[in-house]
Amino acid sequence: MTAPNPARLIDGKALAARLRGKLQQKIQDWVEQGKPRPGLAVILVGADPASAVYVRNKIKACKDVGIESFHHTFGADLSEAALLAQIAELNADPNVHGILVQLPLPKHIDPQKVIEAIDPAKDVDGFHPANVGLLAIGKPRFIPCTPFGVMKMLEDEQVQLRGATACVVGASNIVGKPMTLLLQAAGATVTICNSKTRDLAFHTKHADVLVVATGRPKMITGDMIKPGAVVIDVGINRLDDGSLCGDVDFESANTVASAITPVPGGVGPMTIAMLLANCLGSAKAHH
Ligand SMILES: NC(=O)C1=CN([C@@H]2O[C@H](COP(=O)(O)OP(=O)(O)OC[C@H]3O[C@@H](n4cnc5c(N)ncnc54)[C@H](OP(=O)(O)O)[C@@H]3O)[C@@H](O)[C@H]2O)C=CC1
Ligand SMILES: Nc1nc(=O)c2c([nH]1)NC[C@@H]1CN(c3ccc(C(=O)N[C@@H](CCC(=O)O)C(=O)O)cc3)C=[N+]21
Protein backbone atom coordinates (compact mmCIF):
# COMPACT_ATOMS: atom_id res chain seq x y z
CA MET A 1 0.00 0.00 0.00
CA THR A 2 1.28 3.47 -0.81
CA ALA A 3 0.57 6.46 1.38
CA PRO A 4 -2.72 8.24 0.59
CA ASN A 5 -0.95 11.58 0.37
CA PRO A 6 2.80 11.14 0.58
CA ALA A 7 4.99 14.03 1.69
CA ARG A 8 7.44 15.81 -0.57
CA LEU A 9 10.87 14.22 -0.19
CA ILE A 10 13.61 16.67 0.81
CA ASP A 11 16.59 15.44 -1.18
CA GLY A 12 19.64 16.29 0.95
CA LYS A 13 21.92 14.26 -1.24
CA ALA A 14 21.03 16.34 -4.32
CA LEU A 15 21.23 19.66 -2.48
CA ALA A 16 24.59 18.68 -0.98
CA ALA A 17 25.90 17.82 -4.46
CA ARG A 18 24.79 21.26 -5.74
CA LEU A 19 26.49 22.99 -2.81
CA ARG A 20 29.69 20.99 -3.35
CA GLY A 21 29.70 22.05 -7.01
CA LYS A 22 29.49 25.73 -6.01
CA LEU A 23 32.18 25.24 -3.38
CA GLN A 24 34.50 23.56 -5.85
CA GLN A 25 34.22 26.65 -8.08
CA LYS A 26 34.77 29.06 -5.16
CA ILE A 27 37.85 27.13 -4.03
CA GLN A 28 39.24 27.13 -7.57
CA ASP A 29 38.74 30.92 -7.78
CA TRP A 30 40.38 31.37 -4.38
CA VAL A 31 43.43 29.29 -5.31
CA GLU A 32 43.71 31.07 -8.69
CA GLN A 33 44.01 34.35 -6.78
CA GLY A 34 47.22 32.89 -5.37
CA LYS A 35 45.67 32.10 -2.00
CA PRO A 36 46.55 28.90 -0.10
CA ARG A 37 44.45 25.84 -0.75
CA PRO A 38 42.12 25.19 2.23
CA GLY A 39 43.31 22.32 4.40
CA LEU A 40 41.35 20.09 6.79
CA ALA A 41 42.94 17.79 9.37
CA VAL A 42 40.77 14.85 10.42
CA ILE A 43 41.71 12.87 13.52
CA LEU A 44 40.25 9.40 14.07
CA VAL A 45 41.00 7.54 17.31
CA GLY A 46 40.10 3.87 17.46
CA ALA A 47 38.44 1.58 14.96
CA ASP A 48 34.71 2.26 15.32
CA PRO A 49 33.45 1.09 11.89
CA ALA A 50 30.81 3.83 11.52
CA SER A 51 33.36 6.52 12.37
CA ALA A 52 35.79 5.06 9.85
CA VAL A 53 33.10 5.28 7.12
CA TYR A 54 32.27 8.90 7.99
CA VAL A 55 35.92 9.90 8.01
CA ARG A 56 36.47 8.26 4.65
CA ASN A 57 33.42 10.12 3.24
CA LYS A 58 34.75 13.42 4.59
CA ILE A 59 38.17 12.91 3.05
CA LYS A 60 36.71 11.97 -0.33
CA ALA A 61 34.42 15.03 -0.21
CA CYS A 62 37.46 17.24 0.49
CA LYS A 63 39.27 15.86 -2.51
CA ASP A 64 36.23 16.41 -4.78
CA VAL A 65 36.03 20.15 -3.99
CA GLY A 66 39.77 20.85 -3.81
CA ILE A 67 40.34 20.94 -0.06
CA GLU A 68 43.58 19.33 1.02
CA SER A 69 43.01 16.79 3.77
CA PHE A 70 45.40 15.51 6.40
CA HIS A 71 44.30 12.23 7.89
CA HIS A 72 45.60 11.20 11.33
CA THR A 73 44.52 7.76 12.54
CA PHE A 74 45.42 6.38 15.96
CA GLY A 75 44.71 3.20 17.89
CA ALA A 76 42.09 3.20 20.65
CA ASP A 77 44.92 3.12 23.22
CA LEU A 78 46.16 6.61 22.29
CA SER A 79 46.67 8.65 25.45
CA GLU A 80 44.79 11.87 26.01
CA ALA A 81 48.13 13.69 26.33
CA ALA A 82 49.28 12.38 22.93
CA LEU A 83 46.02 13.51 21.32
CA LEU A 84 46.35 16.97 22.86
CA ALA A 85 49.93 17.14 21.55
CA GLN A 86 48.74 16.22 18.04
CA ILE A 87 46.13 18.97 18.21
CA ALA A 88 48.74 21.52 19.34
CA GLU A 89 50.84 20.61 16.32
CA LEU A 90 47.88 21.09 13.97
CA ASN A 91 46.95 24.38 15.66
CA ALA A 92 50.43 25.65 14.71
CA ASP A 93 50.41 24.26 11.14
CA PRO A 94 49.72 27.06 8.61
CA ASN A 95 48.52 24.54 5.98
CA VAL A 96 45.71 23.40 8.27
CA HIS A 97 42.65 25.68 8.42
CA GLY A 98 40.22 23.21 9.93
CA ILE A 99 40.63 20.52 12.60
CA LEU A 100 38.02 17.83 13.15
CA VAL A 101 38.36 15.20 15.87
CA GLN A 102 35.85 12.48 15.05
CA LEU A 103 33.48 11.73 17.95
CA PRO A 104 32.87 9.61 19.92
CA LEU A 105 36.32 9.20 21.49
CA PRO A 106 37.48 6.21 23.60
CA LYS A 107 36.25 6.41 27.20
CA HIS A 108 39.62 7.31 28.72
CA ILE A 109 39.72 10.57 26.74
CA ASP A 110 37.69 13.59 27.90
CA PRO A 111 36.00 14.93 24.75
CA GLN A 112 35.41 18.37 26.26
CA LYS A 113 39.12 18.76 27.00
CA VAL A 114 39.92 17.78 23.42
CA ILE A 115 37.38 20.19 21.93
CA GLU A 116 38.76 23.02 24.05
CA ALA A 117 42.32 22.27 22.88
CA ILE A 118 41.42 23.07 19.26
CA ASP A 119 42.21 26.62 18.15
CA PRO A 120 38.71 28.20 17.96
CA ALA A 121 39.74 29.77 14.62
CA LYS A 122 40.22 26.22 13.21
CA ASP A 123 37.20 24.63 14.92
CA VAL A 124 35.20 23.87 11.76
CA ASP A 125 32.79 21.67 13.79
CA GLY A 126 31.83 24.75 15.82
CA PHE A 127 32.04 22.78 19.09
CA HIS A 128 34.52 24.98 21.00
CA PRO A 129 32.84 26.96 23.83
CA ALA A 130 34.04 30.22 22.24
CA ASN A 131 32.21 29.32 19.03
CA VAL A 132 29.14 28.07 20.88
CA GLY A 133 29.05 31.42 22.68
CA LEU A 134 29.37 33.38 19.44
CA LEU A 135 26.49 31.39 17.96
CA ALA A 136 24.38 31.95 21.06
CA ILE A 137 24.78 35.73 20.85
CA GLY A 138 23.96 35.79 17.13
CA LYS A 139 27.52 36.40 15.87
CA PRO A 140 28.47 32.93 14.62
CA ARG A 141 32.01 32.10 13.48
CA PHE A 142 31.56 28.39 12.67
CA ILE A 143 28.02 27.01 12.67
CA PRO A 144 27.93 23.31 13.66
CA CYS A 145 27.69 21.36 10.41
CA THR A 146 24.58 19.27 11.04
CA PRO A 147 22.25 22.09 12.19
CA PHE A 148 23.79 24.34 9.51
CA GLY A 149 22.88 21.72 6.90
CA VAL A 150 19.34 21.50 8.24
CA MET A 151 18.94 25.28 7.93
CA LYS A 152 20.16 25.12 4.32
CA MET A 153 17.57 22.44 3.56
CA LEU A 154 14.77 24.50 5.12
CA GLU A 155 15.93 27.54 3.16
CA ASP A 156 16.06 25.57 -0.08
CA GLU A 157 12.52 24.31 0.62
CA GLN A 158 11.46 27.92 1.30
CA VAL A 159 10.06 26.94 4.67
CA GLN A 160 8.80 30.05 6.47
CA LEU A 161 10.48 30.04 9.90
CA ARG A 162 9.50 33.53 11.03
CA GLY A 163 6.58 33.04 13.39
CA ALA A 164 6.54 29.27 12.88
CA THR A 165 6.39 26.79 15.74
CA ALA A 166 9.43 24.51 15.80
CA CYS A 167 10.19 21.52 17.99
CA VAL A 168 13.64 19.99 18.37
CA VAL A 169 13.68 16.50 19.90
CA GLY A 170 17.15 15.84 21.33
CA ALA A 171 19.33 18.34 23.19
CA SER A 172 22.93 17.33 22.51
CA ASN A 173 25.71 19.88 22.19
CA ILE A 174 26.44 18.83 18.61
CA VAL A 175 22.91 18.75 17.17
CA GLY A 176 19.90 19.65 19.32
CA LYS A 177 21.17 22.72 21.18
CA PRO A 178 22.73 24.54 18.22
CA MET A 179 19.70 23.60 16.10
CA THR A 180 17.48 25.35 18.62
CA LEU A 181 19.64 28.50 18.52
CA LEU A 182 19.52 28.66 14.71
CA LEU A 183 15.76 28.13 14.47
CA GLN A 184 15.10 30.73 17.10
CA ALA A 185 17.48 33.21 15.39
CA ALA A 186 15.42 32.68 12.22
CA GLY A 187 12.30 33.78 14.07
CA ALA A 188 10.72 30.46 15.02
CA THR A 189 9.18 29.78 18.43
CA VAL A 190 11.18 26.78 19.58
CA THR A 191 10.61 23.97 22.05
CA ILE A 192 13.49 21.62 22.84
CA CYS A 193 12.70 18.14 24.21
CA ASN A 194 14.85 15.51 25.91
CA SER A 195 14.50 12.01 27.35
CA LYS A 196 12.72 13.34 30.44
CA THR A 197 10.09 15.31 28.52
CA ARG A 198 6.61 14.41 29.74
CA ASP A 199 4.09 13.85 26.93
CA LEU A 200 6.52 14.24 24.06
CA ALA A 201 3.70 13.98 21.50
CA PHE A 202 2.05 17.08 22.96
CA HIS A 203 5.11 19.10 21.95
CA THR A 204 5.83 17.43 18.61
CA LYS A 205 2.19 17.74 17.53
CA HIS A 206 2.32 21.54 17.79
CA ALA A 207 5.33 21.87 15.51
CA ASP A 208 5.19 23.29 12.00
CA VAL A 209 8.86 22.28 11.79
CA LEU A 210 9.96 19.14 13.62
CA VAL A 211 13.66 18.25 13.91
CA VAL A 212 14.52 14.91 15.49
CA ALA A 213 17.98 13.91 16.76
CA THR A 214 17.73 11.31 19.52
CA GLY A 215 19.45 8.17 18.25
CA ARG A 216 16.24 6.19 18.92
CA PRO A 217 15.26 4.33 15.74
CA LYS A 218 11.80 5.25 14.38
CA MET A 219 10.64 6.75 17.71
CA ILE A 220 8.60 9.56 16.11
CA THR A 221 5.49 8.11 14.49
CA GLY A 222 2.90 9.76 12.25
CA ASP A 223 0.40 10.20 15.10
CA MET A 224 2.93 12.49 16.86
CA ILE A 225 3.20 14.86 13.89
CA LYS A 226 1.09 17.91 13.05
CA PRO A 227 -0.59 17.43 9.66
CA GLY A 228 1.36 19.38 7.05
CA ALA A 229 4.50 19.73 9.19
CA VAL A 230 8.02 19.73 7.74
CA VAL A 231 9.94 16.85 9.33
CA ILE A 232 13.74 16.74 9.47
CA ASP A 233 15.20 13.41 10.58
CA VAL A 234 18.79 13.75 11.79
CA GLY A 235 19.01 10.22 13.21
CA ILE A 236 21.27 7.60 11.69
CA ASN A 237 20.72 4.14 13.13
CA ARG A 238 22.02 0.87 11.79
CA LEU A 239 19.51 -1.96 12.16
CA ASP A 240 20.40 -5.62 12.69
CA ASP A 241 19.87 -6.34 9.00
CA GLY A 242 22.57 -3.75 8.18
CA SER A 243 20.14 -1.17 6.81
CA LEU A 244 20.04 2.45 7.98
CA CYS A 245 17.02 4.17 9.46
CA GLY A 246 16.26 7.48 11.07
CA ASP A 247 14.72 8.48 14.38
CA VAL A 248 11.43 9.06 12.53
CA ASP A 249 9.17 6.23 11.42
CA PHE A 250 9.23 7.27 7.78
CA GLU A 251 6.31 5.12 6.68
CA SER A 252 3.75 6.59 9.07
CA ALA A 253 5.27 10.12 9.12
CA ASN A 254 5.18 10.30 5.34
CA THR A 255 1.37 10.23 5.32
CA VAL A 256 1.06 13.18 7.74
CA ALA A 257 3.96 15.53 6.96
CA SER A 258 4.02 17.92 3.98
CA ALA A 259 7.76 17.38 3.48
CA ILE A 260 10.26 14.96 5.04
CA THR A 261 13.94 14.05 4.80
CA PRO A 262 14.92 10.45 3.99
CA VAL A 263 17.60 8.44 5.81
CA PRO A 264 20.03 7.90 4.17
CA GLY A 265 20.22 10.73 1.64
CA GLY A 266 18.87 13.50 3.89
CA VAL A 267 20.76 15.37 6.57
CA GLY A 268 23.94 13.23 6.46
CA PRO A 269 25.25 14.46 3.10
CA MET A 270 24.40 18.05 4.09
CA THR A 271 26.55 17.73 7.22
CA ILE A 272 29.56 16.95 5.08
CA ALA A 273 28.80 19.75 2.60
CA MET A 274 28.67 22.29 5.44
CA LEU A 275 31.94 20.98 6.85
CA LEU A 276 33.55 21.79 3.51
CA ALA A 277 31.93 25.24 3.50
CA ASN A 278 33.30 25.91 6.99
CA CYS A 279 36.79 24.87 5.85
CA LEU A 280 36.74 27.39 2.99
CA GLY A 281 35.38 30.03 5.39
CA SER A 282 38.26 29.30 7.75
CA ALA A 283 40.90 29.53 5.02
CA LYS A 284 39.45 32.90 3.98
CA ALA A 285 39.41 34.16 7.57
CA HIS A 286 43.08 33.16 7.93
CA HIS A 287 44.08 35.14 4.80
N1 LIG B 1 23.02 13.17 10.02
C1 LIG B 1 24.09 13.61 10.65
O1 LIG B 1 24.91 14.29 10.06
C2 LIG B 1 24.27 13.34 12.08
C3 LIG B 1 23.48 12.40 12.67
N2 LIG B 1 23.55 12.15 14.00
C4 LIG B 1 22.59 11.20 14.56
O2 LIG B 1 21.61 11.94 15.28
C5 LIG B 1 21.17 11.20 16.41
C6 LIG B 1 21.42 12.01 17.67
O3 LIG B 1 22.79 12.26 17.81
P1 LIG B 1 23.39 13.09 19.05
O4 LIG B 1 22.68 14.39 19.15
O5 LIG B 1 24.84 13.04 18.91
O6 LIG B 1 22.91 12.11 20.24
P2 LIG B 1 23.13 12.16 21.83
O7 LIG B 1 22.99 10.76 22.28
O8 LIG B 1 24.30 12.97 22.19
O9 LIG B 1 21.83 12.98 22.33
C7 LIG B 1 20.55 12.44 22.21
C8 LIG B 1 19.53 13.43 22.72
O10 LIG B 1 18.24 12.86 22.51
C9 LIG B 1 17.52 12.83 23.72
N3 LIG B 1 16.66 11.66 23.77
C10 LIG B 1 17.03 10.36 23.85
N4 LIG B 1 15.95 9.57 23.91
C11 LIG B 1 14.89 10.38 23.86
C12 LIG B 1 13.49 10.17 23.92
N5 LIG B 1 12.96 8.94 24.03
N6 LIG B 1 12.67 11.25 23.86
C13 LIG B 1 13.17 12.49 23.76
N7 LIG B 1 14.48 12.75 23.71
C14 LIG B 1 15.32 11.70 23.77
C15 LIG B 1 18.57 12.81 24.82
O11 LIG B 1 17.97 13.31 26.00
P3 LIG B 1 18.79 13.58 27.38
O12 LIG B 1 19.45 14.92 27.15
O13 LIG B 1 17.71 13.62 28.39
O14 LIG B 1 19.75 12.45 27.51
C16 LIG B 1 19.64 13.71 24.23
O15 LIG B 1 19.38 15.07 24.50
C17 LIG B 1 21.92 9.88 16.34
O16 LIG B 1 21.11 8.96 15.64
C18 LIG B 1 23.15 10.21 15.53
O17 LIG B 1 23.67 9.09 14.87
C19 LIG B 1 24.42 12.85 14.80
C20 LIG B 1 25.26 13.79 14.27
C21 LIG B 1 25.27 14.08 12.85
N1 LIG C 1 33.68 15.80 15.22
C1 LIG C 1 32.60 15.26 14.65
N2 LIG C 1 31.91 15.96 13.74
C2 LIG C 1 30.81 15.44 13.14
O1 LIG C 1 30.16 16.11 12.30
C3 LIG C 1 30.41 14.11 13.48
C4 LIG C 1 31.16 13.41 14.43
N3 LIG C 1 32.25 14.01 15.00
N4 LIG C 1 30.82 12.15 14.78
C5 LIG C 1 29.71 11.46 14.20
C6 LIG C 1 28.66 12.40 13.64
C7 LIG C 1 27.81 11.75 12.57
N5 LIG C 1 28.09 12.48 11.36
C8 LIG C 1 27.64 12.12 10.10
C9 LIG C 1 28.08 12.72 8.95
C10 LIG C 1 27.66 12.28 7.70
C11 LIG C 1 26.79 11.23 7.58
C12 LIG C 1 26.39 10.73 6.22
O2 LIG C 1 26.98 11.08 5.23
N6 LIG C 1 25.36 9.87 6.13
C13 LIG C 1 24.91 9.26 4.89
C14 LIG C 1 24.99 7.75 4.95
C15 LIG C 1 26.31 7.22 5.39
C16 LIG C 1 26.31 5.70 5.57
O3 LIG C 1 26.02 5.00 4.59
O4 LIG C 1 26.57 5.23 6.70
C17 LIG C 1 23.45 9.60 4.67
O5 LIG C 1 22.76 9.90 5.66
O6 LIG C 1 23.00 9.55 3.54
C18 LIG C 1 26.31 10.65 8.71
C19 LIG C 1 26.71 11.11 9.96
C20 LIG C 1 28.98 13.46 11.63
N7 LIG C 1 29.32 13.48 12.90
Ligand SMILES: [Mg+2]
Ligand atom coordinates in the same frame (compact mmCIF):
# COMPACT_ATOMS: atom_id res chain seq x y z
MG1 LIG D 1 41.71 15.52 0.04
